[in-house]
Ligand SMILES: Nc1ncnc2c1ncn2[C@@H]1O[C@H](COP(=O)(O)OP(=O)(O)OP(=O)(O)O)[C@@H](O)[C@H]1O
């Protein structure tokens with residue numbers, strides 16, 4: 001049971017990553033490699049600050065800002081210096097590797113003995129007065145784990161709702177239009193370059209947030225933890241689209257969250273059944289490859305009518 | 313309103329693909345004037361409109377719109393003065409966004425886009441009323457994605473978007489060329505109505521001689537990056553399609569003559 005709870009919690013945390021990837025990859029059709037570096041950046045910044053005695057909320061907020069800054073740099077490389085988008089992300093990702101090591105001072109920061117958001121959530125759980133465990137489907141479930149799960153879920157839902165509201169503002173609508181038709185958005189008086197830069201900042205802010213929360217949940221930050229994360233996020237987005245569809249913005253956002261959680265659960269089950277963890281990235285990449293080369297596959301996987309597809 | 317002074321633009325300068333698209337264009341357009349631009353393929357019509365809209369910077373010369381020297385303004389900045397409709401119906405709208413969202417974007421052309429809801433306030437009622445004037449029944453489909461509409465419907469909406477906030481300069485580049493005859497007729501009528509209603513200063517490129525003689529109060533003809541003809545007033549009103557076709561034919565003959573003369577010289581001296 002604990003295993004399932006942990007898979008769910010990590011899935012929910014990583015749905016912030018999926019939301020970030022959704023913004024860069026789906027809204028701006030920008031394959032943003034920066035994400036691999038900003039997951040670690042978020043983890044590194046928050047861990048370094050927390051072990052130096054900073055409040056976890058403050059540390060997490062600063063991590064988000066650091067991620068947004070990294071995304072903005074990628075955007076500037078691409079839009080101002082006209083560097084290919086993929087390469088812009090790779091440059092920043094590579095630079096971040098060194099930067100992350102500097103921030104951490106070593107390749108791994110354990111946070112076992114310091115208070116993080118997990119500690120807070122645990123205290124909230126204790127304050128409910130439910131005791132150590134509750135019974136669920138006849139099995140004992142640790143209240144502490146349940147509290148962490150609930151707090152994470154509520155937080156992520158709040159973030160998603162805020163994102164949805166943002167994308168319905170004038171600025172957010174202009175951002176979505178930029179990915180759709182940059183020529184048109186220029187003709188309507190917005191700089192498509194600035195929109196892309198702002199969008200990548202937003203995306204990487206979310207990715208850094210995922211990194212910061214993941215580090216606190218796992219109890220350590222590691223300089224390697226970002227590797228493969230972009231493809232991971234992409235897989236979540238694709239599963240979400242297959243599950244919930246792409247017709248509305250709200251569906252896309254909800255899909256990314258469900259996709260992330262479901263994907264994490266599937267992985268937990270597969271590992272449980274004896275899948276070699278070393279093969280995980282290979283299988284994830286294979287899955288995304290299949291989904292990308294056969295868009296029809298997604299439609300067939302979906303139980304809805306194809307007329308609801310995003311393209312008309 | 314528009315003052316174009318001796319602008320030049322050469323694409324791919326110094327390469328085998330060098331094209332001198334604009335070769336010293338001078339054009340002054342009075343406020344409220346509706347100028348039709350014609351010319352053969354590749355004569356520089358789109359390039360001229362693009363130069364005004366800021367799709368690129370001109371190599372030489374100066375462009376003033378409404379008293380502002382916009383020569384070095386980027387495209388998105390000029391958008392505060394300029395409304396545009398493109399030839400391709402796909403260029404003017406964001407296909408995945410709804411009609412309402414596209415219109416909301418247009419309602420902020422050249423303004424700051426903040427964190428207020430895009431579809432808030434009285435905008436929706438205004439959209440219903442305005443879209444109804446198109447007579448296309450689109451007012452009941454405001455929440456449908458624009459990508460689901462026909463080319464003619466999209467061009468009509470793009471026209472609404474370009475003129476939602478009264479532009480100082482309206483640029484139309486063969487905006488009916490990609491449409492079937494019926495839709496083209498519909499869109500050109502809407503165009504004329506909006507331009508007349510708001511007294512918009514307009515430049516409209518067209519390949520239709522019928523449109524060229526029917527609409528506008530001035531007509532300029534481009535050839536090889538230069539203005540070779542400029543009709544206005546009574547002269548413009550008297551123009552018939554045959555006159556324009558005859559003028560095209562004249563230009564074509566002169567070109568042939570140029571080519572054969574060059575060939576003659578080449579044979580004799582090279
Ligand atoms: N971005 C560009 N790069 C290179 N050449 C260009 C570019 N834009 C226009 N040209 C060239 O400039 C010349 C004028 O093109 P333009 O599109 O202005 O013609 P046009 O009068 O609009 O023709 P049409 O009636 O076919 O639309 C053409 O030879 C074209 O190939």
Ligand SMILES: [Mg+2]
Pocket residue numbers: 357358359485486
């Ligand atoms: Mg043209």
